[in-house]
Amino acid sequence: MADVTHHPALAHQFDSLAQQSEATTLGMWVFLVTEVLFFGGLFATYAIYRSWYPDAFAAASHELDVTLGAINTVVLITSSLTMALAVHAAQLGQRRVLMMFLVVTMILGAAFLGIKSVEYYRKFIEHHIPGPSFEFEKAHARHAQIFFSLYFVMTGLHAVHMVIGIGIMLVMLWLAWRGTITDEYYSPIEISGLYWHFVDIVWIFLFPLLYLIGRHAH
Amino acid sequence: MSTGTVFMPTRHYLNDGYGIRSWLLTRDHKRIALLYLAAVTLFFFVGGAFAVLIRLELATPAGDFVSDETYNKLFTMHGVMMVFFFLIPSIPATLGNFLVPIMIGAKDLALPKLNLASWYIYILGGLFTLYALIAGGVDTGWTFYTPFSTVSSTTNVIPTALGIFITGFSSILTGLNFIVTIHRMRAPGMTWFRMPLFLWSMYATSLIMVLGTPVLAITILLVAVERLFHFGFFDPRLGGDPVLFQHLFWFYSHPAVYIMVLPSMGVVSELVAAFCRKQVFGYGFVAFASVAIAVLGFLVWGHHMFVAGQSVYSALIFSALSFLVAIPSAVKVFNWTATMYKGSVSWQTPMLYAIGFIGLFTIGGLTGLFLASVGLDVHVTDTYFIIAHFHYIMVGGTLMGYLGGLHYWWPKISGRLYNEFLAKLSAGIIFLGFNLTFFPQFILGYLGMPRRYHAYPPEFQVLNVLSSAGASILGVGYLIPMLYLMWSLRYGKLAGSNPWGAVGLEWTTTSPPPTENFAEPPVVTWDAYDYEAQVTVES
Numbered sequence: 001m002a003d004v005t006h007h008p009a010l011a012h013q014f015d016s017l018a019q020q021s022e023a024t025t026l027g028m029w030v031f032l033v034t035e036v037l038f039f040g041g042l043f044a045t046y047a048i049y050r051s052w053y054p055d056a057f058a059a060a061s062h063e064l065d066v067t068l069g070a071i072n073t074v075v076l077i078t079s080s081l082t083m084a085l086a087v088h089a090a091q092l093g094q095r096r097v098l099m100m101f102l103v104v105t106m107i108l109g110a111a112f113l114g115i116k117s118v119e120y121y122r123k124f125i126e127h128h129i130p131g132p133s134f135e136f137e138k139a140h141a142r143h144a145q146i147f148f149s150l151y152f153v154m155t156g157l158h159a160v161h162m163v164i165g166i167g168i169m170l171v172m173l174w175l176a177w178r179g180t181i182t183d184e185y186y187s188p189i190e191i192s193g194l195y196w197h198f199v200d201i202v203w204i205f206l207f208p209l210l211y212l213i214g215r216h217a218h
Numbered sequence: 219m220s221t222g223t224v225f226m227p228t229r230h231y232l233n234d235g236y237g238i239r240s241w242l243l244t245r246d247h248k249r250i251a252l253l254y255l256a257a258v259t260l261f262f263f264v265g266g267a268f269a270v271l272i273r274l275e276l277a278t279p280a281g282d283f284v285s286d287e288t289y290n291k292l293f294t295m296h297g298v299m300m301v302f303f304f305l306i307p308s309i310p311a312t313l314g315n316f317l318v319p320i321m322i323g324a325k326d327l328a329l330p331k332l333n334l335a336s337w338y339i340y341i342l343g344g345l346f347t348l349y350a351l352i353a354g355g356v357d358t359g360w361t362f363y364t365p366f367s368t369v370s371s372t373t374n375v376i377p378t379a380l381g382i383f384i385t386g387f388s389s390i391l392t393g394l395n396f397i398v399t400i401h402r403m404r405a406p407g408m409t410w411f412r413m414p415l416f417l418w419s420m421y422a423t424s425l426i427m428v429l430g431t432p433v434l435a436i437t438i439l440l441v442a443v444e445r446l447f448h449f450g451f452f453d454p455r456l457g458g459d460p461v462l463f464q465h466l467f468w469f470y471s472h473p474a475v476y477i478m479v480l481p482s483m484g485v486v487s488e489l490v491a492a493f494c495r496k497q498v499f500g501y502g503f504v505a506f507a508s509v510a511i512a513v514l515g516f517l518v519w520g521h522h523m524f525v526a527g528q529s530v531y532s533a534l535i536f537s538a539l540s541f542l543v544a545i546p547s548a549v550k551v552f553n554w555t556a557t558m559y560k561g562s563v564s565w566q567t568p569m570l571y572a573i574g575f576i577g578l579f580t581i582g583g584l585t586g587l588f589l590a591s592v593g594l595d596v597h598v599t600d601t602y603f604i605i606a607h608f609h610y611i612m613v614g615g616t617l618m619g620y621l622g623g624l625h626y627w628w629p630k631i632s633g634r635l636y637n638e639f640l641a642k643l644s645a646g647i648i649f650l651g652f653n654l655t656f657f658p659q660f661i662l663g664y665l666g667m668p669r670r671y672h673a674y675p676p677e678f679q680v681l682n683v684l685s686s687a688g689a690s691i692l693g694v695g696y697l698i699p700m701l702y703l704m705w706s707l708r709y710g711k712l713a714g715s716n717p718w719g720a721v722g723l724e725w726t727t728t729s730p731p732p733t734e735n736f737a738e739p740p741v742v743t744w745d746a747y748d749y750e751a752q753v754t755v756e757s
Contacts, residue, residue, distance in 0.1 A: 012734070013319075013326035013403070023328040023402040030394045034432045041436035041466055045451065048462060130456075131448040142457045149449035153440065 009185040021187035028191040032198045035161075039202055042154050046209060049146050056140030058214025060147035063128060065119055069211040072115050073203065079108035080200045087193045090176070093183030099176050105196065106169045109162055116159055123148070151210055158206060161199045168192045224714035226633055227728040234733045245330035246733055251316035252631070253337050258308055259700075261344060264351075265299030266693065268292050273655075273689040276682050281673035289672035290357035291373065297360030302382050303344055305616050306474060309481035310392055310427075311340070313623045314420050316631060318396055320724045320731060321414050323405025323740040328398040336391035343385030350377035359670065361471070364452035364463040368444040375445060379438045386431045386438075389477075393427030396420050405723075407742035411505070414722055414746045415498060418505040419484025422512035426473045426480075429516070434470035437463065461526050468519035476515040478612055479579070480508055482619025483550055486572045489622055490554045491747040492720040493569035494561025498747055500553045507546035507553075514543045524595045533592050540590035547583050551576060566718070567641035571622025574649045578614025582607060585660065600670075603663025609656045621648070621699065628703060629717045633730040634710030640702045648695035654688025721748055 007017055014020040050057045086101035127135035130149045138144070172192050175181050181189055231248045234240075241249060271292050275283040284292065315333065319326050327333050350356055356378045358367040367375050400421050404413075440451045441463070450456025452463040491498045498504055520528060520536030528536075554576055563569065585607040589595050598604065629635055658681040663669075667678050674682065716725040721744075727736050744751065 011330075013324065013328065013330060019402060023398050026401055027329055027332075027394055027398045030397050030428055031390075034390050034394070034428050037429055038432035038436050041433045041440075041469075045440070045462065045466070048459075049457075053457070130450060146450050146457050149443075149451060153443060153449065157439075 007185065009180065017185060021185075021190075024187050024191055025194070028194050032194065035198060035202075039154075039157070042150065042157070043205070043209075046150050046154070049143075049150070050213070053140065053143035053146065054214075056143030057147050059138050059140055060136070060144035060151075061211060061213045063123075063126070064151070064211050065122070066211050068115055068119050069207055072112050073207050075108050075112050075115070076200050076203050079105050079112070080197050082108065083193050083196045087186070087189055090181055090186035090189040091183060095176055095179065095181070098181065098189070099173060102169050102173045102176065106166050106173075109166045109169070113159060113162055116155065120152075123152075154206055154210065158199065158202055161202070165192075165196050165199050168195065224712050226712050227730070227732065229732055230633065230728060230730040231733045232633070232730050243334070245326070245334055247315050247319050247327045247330065247333060248631075248731065248733075248735075250330075250333050250337055251312050251314075254307060254311040254315060254340070257337070257341060257344065258304055258312060261299050261303035262308075262696075264348075265296055265304055266696065268296035268299065269689065270693060272296060273686040275672050276674070277686040279674050279676045279679050279682075284672065286672050287357065288355075290359075290670070291355035293670060294356050294359050295351055298347060298356070298378060298382070300612075301360055301474070301478075302385055303340075303347065305478045305612055306389055307340060307385075307392070308478075308616065308620050309485065309623060310396070310420065310423055310477075311337075311388075313485065313620075313627060314396065314423075314481060315392070317627065317724060318399055318417065318420055319403065320727065320735050321417055321722065322400065322403060322408050323723050323736065323742060324399065324403035325734040325736075325739075327395050328403050329395050332391050333395055336388040336395070339391070340385055340388035343381045343383070343388065346377050346381030346384060348381075350374035350381065353377065361467060362438070362441060362463075363467075364441065364444070364460045365454065368441055369453055376442055379442050383435055383438045383442075386435045389427045390431045393424035393431075396424040397428065400424075405740050405742055408723075409742075411502070412742055412745050413505075415487035415501065415504050415508075416481075416484035419480045419487070419508045422508040423477055423480045423484075425509075425512050426477050426515065430470040430473040430477070433466060434474075437466040437470070440466075461523065461528070464523050464526055465519065468522045469516070472519040472522065473512070473515040475608070475611060476511055478616045479619075480511060482575060482579075482616045482623075483508065485619040485623035485626070486554060486575050487550075488722070489568045489572035489626055490557050491749070492626070492718055492722075493564050493566060493572070494558050495719075495749045496557055496561045496747070497745070497749060498553065499556035499559075500549075501746065503549050504553050507549045510546040511543060514539065514546070518543060518590075521590055521595070524592055525599050537590050537592050541587065544583060544587055544590075547579075551580055551583075567638060567645055568622045568626035570642060570645040570649075571618050571625065574645070575615060575618040575622065578610050578618060578652070582610030582614055585610065598663055600668055601663035602659040602667045602669055605669050606656045606659035606663060609659070613656070614652055618648075621645075624699075624703075626718070627724070628706070629713030630724055630729045630731070632703075632707055632710070633713055633728075634706045635713050635717060636706040636710055637702045640698060644695050644698035644702075647691060647698070651688050651691030651693075651695050655685050655692050656688070658682070658684045658688075722746070 010017055010020060014023065082101045082104045086098055086105060089097035089101055123129060127133055128148050129152065130145045134145050134148070136144045169192065172189055175188060231246055241253065244250060271284065272289070275281070275289055281289070353374050356371070356373045356375055358371050358373070358375060362375070362379065400417060443449050444451050444453060450458045452458045452460050454460060487498050487504055518536060518540040520532055521540045524533050585603070589598065589604065589607060625636070625641060662678055662681050665678070667674055713729045715728055718725070723740055723742070726740065
């Protein structure tokens with residue numbers, strides 16, 4: 001074998017960088033399928049309880065802050081844009097631009113989490129956290145509690161994924177900084193981008209399902 | 219056929235580094251397979267110890283050996299250990315890990331670091347579960363039915379659930395790695411329809427692991443959240459629905475049965491071809507039957523809830539779909555039998571296990587049809603009939619295939635041959651012990667003995683004593699292979715590259731194989747199981 005052409009990032013089990021990048025990309029897609037099923041269990045639970053208790057879900061949904069939710073949606077979509085621009089910069093081998101967009105993506109992700117914790121804090125003050133101290137002044141208190149249980153688990157798991165995403169971005173930033181990422185070898189950035197966009201898409205479903213139900217009646 | 223000169227290669231994966239680090243930090247799929255083999259064997263014997271205690275208690279009608287509460291913990295820990303820590307990883311993580319790259323002519327799995335990580339995740343999950351065991355055990359049954367698991371039980375539900383949650387990720391990562399590897403790492407000429415059937419079954423198994431396991435993960439997480447924070451998901455007092463838990467749980471746990479049995483079916487296809495020296499009859503049918511079982515397996519979970527307040531209509535649909543799974547399963551059984559027909563069958567140990575598998579799986583599968591019939595199922599639900607049925611699938615099926623595969627590839631893994639006489643003897647002991655243990659349970663169940671009780675009416679004693687006696691024979695049968703396989707590592711005769719005269723890429727490389735599996739990257743120009751061509755060339 002001609003070791004002259006052997007790229008330092010090429011792992012021993014692969015024949016070429018193209019094969020390696022195809023394999024890791026496929027791996028990430030398969031992982032995202034797993035994630036769809038993971039969140040899918042929650043969405044199925046949501047669908048069943050909402051179809052049983054539509055009024056309770058609408059009443060509970062009105063307790064959420066649509067403005068903050070909408071701002072967060074914009075923040076997250078923007079972060080997906082900067083992530084896409086980061087991948088583009090990586091493909092062109094623009095190291096500084098890549099690092100800048102990774103940092104912006106992380107800042108937007110952190111902003112999302114910040115706004116989310118403000119929302120959580122308010123729910124805590126309002127006793128909307130399910131459990132013994134749960135309070136709900138309107139009708140359907142018992143079933144509204146299921147809504148809030150789902151709200152916290154779904155957005156909570158989404159937030160956990162965001163935190164992991166920011167961690168991944170830190171690693172990517174480090175890889176870019178020490179020059180591992182080049183216009184020949186950028187699949188780590190690409191598959192991190194896939195993950196980031198996926199987490200984004202989950203939110204695109206969560207936002208209307210949690211914040212916007214029953215709005216048309218008002 | 220000639221097997222060439224028998225020699226031990228000077229460099230192979232076992233002598234490529236000796237220290238503890240060379241094992242614990244290895245990226246070599248073959249070494250990781252052996253790490254899994256050690257861990258899986260440990261958990262098998264832990265789970266087996268619980269089975270021994272269960273059968274001891276059931277030897278007499280009175281609940282005199284352990285208390286009812288202890289008994290609840292015994293069958294729970296037996297189920298948890300065997301299902302999540304032995305049966306599910308058994309063949310994929312050991313034989314699959316070892317063979318998938320070699321059978322497609324690759325140097326390693328596509329993602330070796332992830333492969334090692336999956337082993338550590340498995341061990342971490344195992345430690346959590348062992349902790350739960352030492353800290354006093356858990357008594358919910360391996361099924362964790364709510365609201366008992368979330369509200370009533372005072373035992374270690376959370377650590378056990380966490381252990382299973384963590385181990386699930388090792389299963390997901392193994393499946394992911396196999397899918398990527400089979401898609402992207404096949405040697406030149408190794409087309410999908412030239413792949414050995416073991417790979418088709420591994421691929422189908424991986425699909426279930428990747429699609430099913432995350433649903434179990436989220437279900438367990440919801441149980442933990444409900445138990446810890448009193449969020450209402452399944453607790454009826456909070457407006458939740460306990461049957462929803464059963465739906466989510468069985469959406470994974472029924473396909474999980476196919477995670478256990480599909481790999482064994484793959485092994486049996488290899489064994490039947492090798493020991494009948496024939497192309498597997500209807501290769502395409504057997505290959506697609508694996509995929510069909512994986513797909514249909516996701517559509518039958520409702521048959522676990524015929525008595526749980528499911529509507530009549532959904533029960534009927536789930537019943538019909540469950541009957542459908544019998545079709546691809548039967549296709550496989552018929553095709554193996556047709557392969558044996560007029561084949562030159564040699565009765566070596568792996569073939570004994572393969573034949574054992576076919577017989578026992580047939581009984582397990584046909585009694586499954588009893589359970590898929592709504593009316594009959596009502597009669598036998600939660601009786602020993604169920605216990606007997608799924609042990610015929612899981613032990614008679616999965617374990618037979620696992621042991622058959624282990625014996626078949628042991629010369630490849632270790633480079634040495636085991637004692638054939640002892641191996642045949644223990645295969646016979648296991649077959650007899652197995653049937654003596656579990657066949658009486660069909661009758662017990664039909665007569666109405668419920669599962670999960672530590673005491674029973676005296677008229678059931680004869681059958682229970684037979685079952686306990688069978689279990690002790692079965693236990694001996696499992697210990698013998700442990701001993702002679704260990705013995706062979708040092709004293710066994712050298713195996714040579716191809717002791718069985720089988721075809722397949724794994725038999726073209728040395729035993730044990732070198733670290734990157736092949737001296738020269740193979741190019742494939744033949745179909746799987748091309749024994750006819752081999753005969754033509756030699757005559």
